[in-house]
Amino acid sequence: MFFLNMKRISKLLSQRFLGDAPKQILLILIIFTVRIVPCFATDLSIKEAKTLLLHGNYEEALDYYTQLEKKAESQQEAVIGMIECYHSIGHMDEATKLLEKYIKEGKNKPNPIYISLYADHLYQLGKFQEGLEWSQKALKIDENQIFARWTIARILRDQGKWKDADREFLWFIRYYSQKNKMNQDITDPDQLILIGQVGTERADYYHLTKQYRFILNEIYGEILKANPDYWRAEYLAGMMLLKKYNRRESIAAFEKALKINPRSAEALVGKGKWALQKLELKQADRAVQEALTINPYLPVALRLKADIEIASGDIQSAIPFLLKALKINAMEEATLGRLASCYYLLEKKDDFERICKQLKNLNPEPALGYLQMARVFEEKRFYRDAEKYYLLALELRKEMAEPKSALGLLYLRLGKEAEAKKLLEEAFKFDPFHIRVANSLKVLKHLDQYQTIQSKHFLLRYNSKTDRLLAVFLSDYLEEVYENLSKDFNYQPKEKFLFELFNNHEMFSGRTIALPDLHTVGACTGRVVTMVSPNGKGISSFFNWGRVVRHELVHLFNLDQTEFRMPHWFTEGLAVRNEGGKRPHLWERVLRDSSDKHELLNLDTIQLAFVRPRSSEQWTLAYCQSQIYIDYLTATHGKQVVAKFLEGYRNNLSDEAIILKVCGQTKAEFERGYRKHLKSIVDKIAKNPTPQSRQTLEEMEKAYTKQSGDLNLGGMIAEQYLRRRKNSEARKLAEKILAEDPTQPQAALVKAKLFILAGDEQKAISLLEKVLEARNEEIPVIVQLARLYLNAKKDRQAATLLEKGKKIAPTLGNWNPQLLKLYEQLNDTEKLVVILQELCDEDVDNLKYRLDLARIYAEGKQFIKLEAIAREALQINVLSKPAQDYLLLVLKEQNKQEELAKWEKRFKE
Numbered sequence: 001m002f003f004l005n006m007k008r009i010s011k012l013l014s015q016r017f018l019g020d021a022p023k024q025i026l027l028i029l030i031i032f033t034v035r036i037v038p039c040f041a042t043d044l045s046i047k048e049a050k051t052l053l054l055h056g057n058y059e060e061a062l063d064y065y066t067q068l069e070k071k072a073e074s075q076q077e078a079v080i081g082m083i084e085c086y087h088s089i090g091h092m093d094e095a096t097k098l099l100e101k102y103i104k105e106g107k108n109k110p111n112p113i114y115i116s117l118y119a120d121h122l123y124q125l126g127k128f129q130e131g132l133e134w135s136q137k138a139l140k141i142d143e144n145q146i147f148a149r150w151t152i153a154r155i156l157r158d159q160g161k162w163k164d165a166d167r168e169f170l171w172f173i174r175y176y177s178q179k180n181k182m183n184q185d186i187t188d189p190d191q192l193i194l195i196g197q198v199g200t201e202r203a204d205y206y207h208l209t210k211q212y213r214f215i216l217n218e219i220y221g222e223i224l225k226a227n228p229d230y231w232r233a234e235y236l237a238g239m240m241l242l243k244k245y246n247r248r249e250s251i252a253a254f255e256k257a258l259k260i261n262p263r264s265a266e267a268l269v270g271k272g273k274w275a276l277q278k279l280e281l282k283q284a285d286r287a288v289q290e291a292l293t294i295n296p297y298l299p300v301a302l303r304l305k306a307d308i309e310i311a312s313g314d315i316q317s318a319i320p321f322l323l324k325a326l327k328i329n330a331m332e333e334a335t336l337g338r339l340a341s342c343y344y345l346l347e348k349k350d351d352f353e354r355i356c357k358q359l360k361n362l363n364p365e366p367a368l369g370y371l372q373m374a375r376v377f378e379e380k381r382f383y384r385d386a387e388k389y390y391l392l393a394l395e396l397r398k399e400m401a402e403p404k405s406a407l408g409l410l411y412l413r414l415g416k417e418a419e420a421k422k423l424l425e426e427a428f429k430f431d432p433f434h435i436r437v438a439n440s441l442k443v444l445k446h447l448d449q450y451q452t453i454q455s456k457h458f459l460l461r462y463n464s465k466t467d468r469l470l471a472v473f474l475s476d477y478l479e480e481v482y483e484n485l486s487k488d489f490n491y492q493p494k495e496k497f498l499f500e501l502f503n504n505h506e507m508f509s510g511r512t513i514a515l516p517d518l519h520t521v522g523a524c525t526g527r528v529v530t531m532v533s534p535n536g537k538g539i540s541s542f543f544n545w546g547r548v549v550r551h552e553l554v555h556l557f558n559l560d561q562t563e564f565r566m567p568h569w570f571t572e573g574l575a576v577r578n579e580g581g582k583r584p585h586l587w588e589r590v591l592r593d594s595s596d597k598h599e600l601l602n603l604d605t606i607q608l609a610f611v612r613p614r615s616s617e618q619w620t621l622a623y624c625q626s627q628i629y630i631d632y633l634t635a636t637h638g639k640q641v642v643a644k645f646l647e648g649y650r651n652n653l654s655d656e657a658i659i660l661k662v663c664g665q666t667k668a669e670f671e672r673g674y675r676k677h678l679k680s681i682v683d684k685i686a687k688n689p690t691p692q693s694r695q696t697l698e699e700m701e702k703a704y705t706k707q708s709g710d711l712n713l714g715g716m717i718a719e720q721y722l723r724r725r726k727n728s729e730a731r732k733l734a735e736k737i738l739a740e741d742p743t744q745p746q747a748a749l750v751k752a753k754l755f756i757l758a759g760d761e762q763k764a765i766s767l768l769e770k771v772l773e774a775r776n777e778e779i780p781v782i783v784q785l786a787r788l789y790l791n792a793k794k795d796r797q798a799a800t801l802l803e804k805g806k807k808i809a810p811t812l813g814n815w816n817p818q819l820l821k822l823y824e825q826l827n828d829t830e831k832l833v834v835i836l837q838e839l840c841d842e843d844v845d846n847l848k849y850r851l852d853l854a855r856i857y858a859e860g861k862q863f864i865k866l867e868a869i870a871r872e873a874l875q876i877n878v879l880s881k882p883a884q885d886y887l888l889l890v891l892k893e894q895n896k897q898e899e900l901a902k903w904e905k906r907f908k909e
Contacts, residue, residue: 046077054229056263058085076113083117087124088265090297092328095121112138116147126331128155144175150194153201158331160363162205172198189223189230196220196233200240205399207430212240231260235267242274245435245515250274265295272304276311281612284308299325299332306338310376313568313607315345331362337372344373345380347652367397371406378410381564383526386410401430405437409514412440413526415498420444436514443510447500457482459498466503467533470545470878472906474501477546477875481553485578490643491561498528505538522548524555526564534877543845546875551575562649569606570645573626582841585811587624590617592685592811600678601625602671603655625678632677637663686779686809697724711737715746722750730754743774745781752784761788777808786818795822799831816842829856840872847876847883854886866890 049064062085068078079102086095099118106114119134131151138148153168176195179186186192196219203211220233238253251274257267272287285308291301302325306318322339325332336359343351359369374389390407397403408423421444427437453460453475460478462471478499486492502508509518512530521543522531529552534542554575558566594600594617601609601621606629609622633641641662648658656667663670695703697720704713714737721730730750737747748771752764768785771778782805789798799822806815816839823832836853843849850873857866867890873883884907891900 046074046081049078049081051229053081053084053088054227054231054261056088056261058088058263061085076111079114080117083121087121088263088295090295092121092125092297110137110141112141112145112148115141116145116151119148119151123151123155124329126329128159128331131155146172146175146191146194150198153198157201158333158363160365166202166205169198169202173202187226189227189233192219192223193230193232193236196223196236200236204401204431207399207401209430209432212433216240229260231257231264231267234260235264235270238267238270238274242270242277244431244433245277246433247274247277247515263294265291265298265301268294269298269301269304272301272308276304276307279311279611281308281311282614285612297324297328299329299335302328303334303338306342310338310342310379312612315342315380318342330358333359333363333366333369334372336362337366337369338376340369341373341376344385345376345382365396367393367400367403370396371400371403374403374406378406381526381559381566383410383414383564399430401427401434404430405434409436409440412511412514413528415526415528417444417447417498439510439514439516443507443514446504446507447511450500454496455479457493457496459496460501461499462501463503466535467501468909469906470533470535471501473874473878474499474545474549477549478553481550485553485557488639488642489557489561489646490640491557491646493557493560495527497556497560500528500530502530502532503536505532505536508532508536522552524552524559526559527556529553529556535879541845542847542876544872544876546872547579547581547844550578550580554578558646561646565649565652566646567607567649567655568610569603569622569626569629570649572610572623573628573630574642576623576627577630579844581844583624583627584842587620588685588811590620591624592682592687593617594621595678595682600675603629603667628678628681629674632674633663635677636673686812711741711744712746715744715750718750719746722753727754727757743771745771745775745778749780749784756788761791764788765792776804779805779809779812782808783813790822795826798822799826829860832856840869845876847873847880850876851880851882851886854883858886858889861893863890863893867894 045064045068049061049068052058052061052064062082065078065081065085068074069082071078079098082098083095086092086098099114099121102111102114103118115134115138119131119138122128122131122134132155135148135151135155138145139152149168149171153165153172156162156165156168172195176186186195196215199211199215199219202208203215216237220237223230223233234253234257238250238257241250241253251271254267254270254274257264258271261267268287268291272284272291275281275284275287284304288301288304288308291298292305295301302321306321306325309315309318309321319339319342322335322342325335326339329335336355340352340355340359343349343355359366363369370389370393374386374393377383377386377389387407387410390403390410393400394403394407404423404427408420408427411417411420411423420440424437424441424444427434428441432438447461449463450461451464451471453462453471455475456479458475458478460471460475462468462474464471500511502511505521506516508521508530509516512518512523512525521534521539522529522545529549531545531548531552532539534545552575555571558571558574591600599618599621601618606622606625609618613619613622630642633645644662645658648661653661659665659667659670665673697717700713700717700720704710704717707713714733718730718733718737721727721733731754734747734750734754737744738751742748748767752767755761755764755767765785765788768781768788771781772785775781782801786798786801786805789795789801799819802813802815802819802822805813806819816835820832820835820839823835833853833856836849836856839846839849840853850869854866854869854873857863857869866886870883870886870890873880874887877883884903888900888903888907891903
C-alpha cells in the first residue's frame, strides 16, 4: 500500500510550481486517492495506522492517529495507537499530556481503557502507588479490564509481594481458559501477548518448564499466525530464549522482529544483549546506540549501555546511563542493583549504602537487585562479593533458578565442583532449558570418569585411557613452574589449585564457559586451569602444552595473590613473558605500524584494547605492549618490582597509586620513560621498504604528468602497469626511468620481471645485481634476486643474499624457512643449527623443527642441548617415539639412572 503522511503531502503542495507541474498535480491526486479518501473508512484507516506502527514508521503512524483521533468512532483506537507511538520513541511527556487530557474530559463518564493506559504509563514512570490507584479505578468500571490487571500484577511483583501478584497472574490464566472453554478464544494480539508474559512469570517462579514450549508455540506462535506483523511476539520469544543461553534461536527471533520493525528499540536491545553474551562488545554497542537513537529514554537500553561500559572496564562511564534510567523510572531493581554495584566497585561507600536503602524501600526482599549486583561483581572478578550477593538472592527467593545457576557456575570457576554440582542439579530441575547449566552438568558427568593425580600444589584430573602419559608429564611440570612463579612473585598460595586436562575440546569449552564455542586450548577461570590435550578430539594440530601451562599458571598465581583484583594488561604481560621465546614478527610489524600511525596504547587505553579492540591488530598490540611494559618495569626497577605491584593490586590500589608508591614516579613520568623505551624497540624494527601510495592509478598518472622528475612515483606507476598486464606501457616507462637512474628499484624490478617473462633470467640477474651494488638494502630486489639465484641453482649465492635480507629486515620476509631448505641441500650443519634454533623460537608449536635439531645434537653428542630440545618436543607431543628416544638417550649418556628407569617404565606402560 502507498503510505505517505500529511507532512509529505504539504511539502509536495508547497513545491507544486517547481519542476514538471502536471506530474506534480497528478501525484497529488494519487496521494489524495490513496491517503485522504480512505480516512472516511475508519476501519481501513485504523488498520493502516496500526500497520505503520508495527513496521516502525512511528511518525507517520502518529500523523494517521492524530487525524483519526478527531473522529468519535475511531478516537479510542487512535489514542491507544498514539500512546504506543509516544512510548516507542520515548516521548513520555506527550503521552502523559494526552492521557491526562482524556481522563479529564471523561470525568463524568470514565473510560476504563484510558484509565488502564494511564495506569500502565505511570508504572513505566515508576509511580507505583498512583499506578495501583488508577488500575483499581479501571477495574471498578470493568472487572475484566485486562491491561489494568497486568499493571497491578507487575507492581505487586516489583514490590516483592509475590503471593498477591500471583493472584493477579492467576486471573489471566483463568480468563484465558474460560474464553477457551466458551469457544471464545482470545484473538487480540495485545491481550495474547500479556497472557504469554504472565505464563512466563509463573513458569519461572513455579518451574513449570513445559509451559515454555506452550508459550513459544501456542501463544507467540498463534499471534504471528494471526498477525505476521506483530513483532513483539518474536522479541519476547527471543528474550525468553536468550535467558536460557539459546543463542542460535534467540538471535533468529530478534532478526525476525527487526525484519518486521527495523526501528524496534526493544529488539535492538535484545540483539545487543545477545552480542554482549558473546562478548562482542562492538556489535553490542552498535545495537544499543541505534536503539537509543530511536528511543533515548528506554531504561532497558540505558542499562545495556551501562553493562557494555562495565564489561569494558569503565565503571565510572556506566553511572550516567544508570542515573538517566533511574530518572525515568526510579523503581526498577535491575537499575538499582547495577548502580549499587558500580558505587561499591568505585569505593563510594555512602552512595552504595544509599542505593541499597532505596532498593530495600522498593522491595524489602530485593532478590533481583542482589542478583544483578552479584552479576556485576562476578564480571569484575570480585568473586567473594559475588558469592555473598548470590547467596542473599537465593536466601530471599529459594524458588528462583537464576541465583542457583549463577552461583553454581561461579563455584565451577573457583574449583568448588561438589558445591557447584549440587546447585546446578537443583537449578536444572527448576529450568532444564538453561543451556549453560545443562552443559556444565554434562561436563561434570564427563569428569566423573577422570582420574586424579595429587601433587604438592595441584589436583590434576585427566582421562587415564587417553592422556595417562601426558598427565604424568604435566604433574611434574606444574610443580616445576609453580616453584619458579612462587619465587618470581614472592608468594605461596594457601590451597591447592585444580588443573583439568580434557580429552575433548567441546568438553574443555563447556567446562570453561559452559558453551561449546571457545576458540582456544587453555584457560584460567579463577582458581582452576583447564586445558585440552594436544591429542584431544576436536584438536586439528599439536600445540606446545608447556607454553600453555606457563601462561595460564601466571594468571592462576596473579588472581590468587591479588584476590582477583588484577588489571588485564599486567597479568597478560607477565603471562606472555613467562611463555618464553622471541617476540613474534607479526607483533613487531603491528608495533611498528601502530607507532607510524601514532596509535600506540598507554595505561589508560590498553585495558580497553583487550576487552573491546577496534581490530585484531589492536588486540595483538595490547599483548605486545603489555609484555614491553613488564620488561620496562623490571629493567628499570628490578625483578622484585613485580611482587610489589601485585601487592598493590591486592590492596585495591590503582595503577597510578602503585607507580607512585613503588617507582617513585607520577604516572605521566612513568609513561614518558616507557615511551622512550618503546621507541628504542620500534627504531630497530625495519620499515617497509616499498614505497606505498594510497592514490589510484589515474591519480598517480596525473601527479606524474605534473612532476615527471619524481622517479619513485614513475616506478610505482610502471609496477601498476605490469600488474594490470599492460606490459608495453610498463616497459616504456621503466626504461625511461632507468635511463635517468639505472638503479631505481621499482623500475629495475619491472624490467627484470619483463626479462623473466621473455625467458631471459640471466639479464634479469645482471640488472638486479647492478641495482644491489648501488642500493644494497633494497629488500624487494634482494627477494627477487634470491629467487633467480635459486632457479639458477646458485644455492650459496641465494643463501648469502637471504641472510643479508634477514639481517636488514628480519620482520619483512619469510627468510628462515627458505634458508632451512638451502642449508639442508648444502649440508651446512653449522648454519642449519642456527636456523633451526631460530625457527623453534618463532614457531613454538612445531614438532618437526625440534626433532630435526635433536637429531643434529644427538649426532654431535651435545647432550645438554639435546635434553632441552627433547623435553621441548615432548611438550608438544608426549607420544612422539623419536622425542621419547632422544630423552632416554640423553639420560643414559649423562648417567641419570634413576630418572632413566622412571621414564623407561612410563613410556612402556
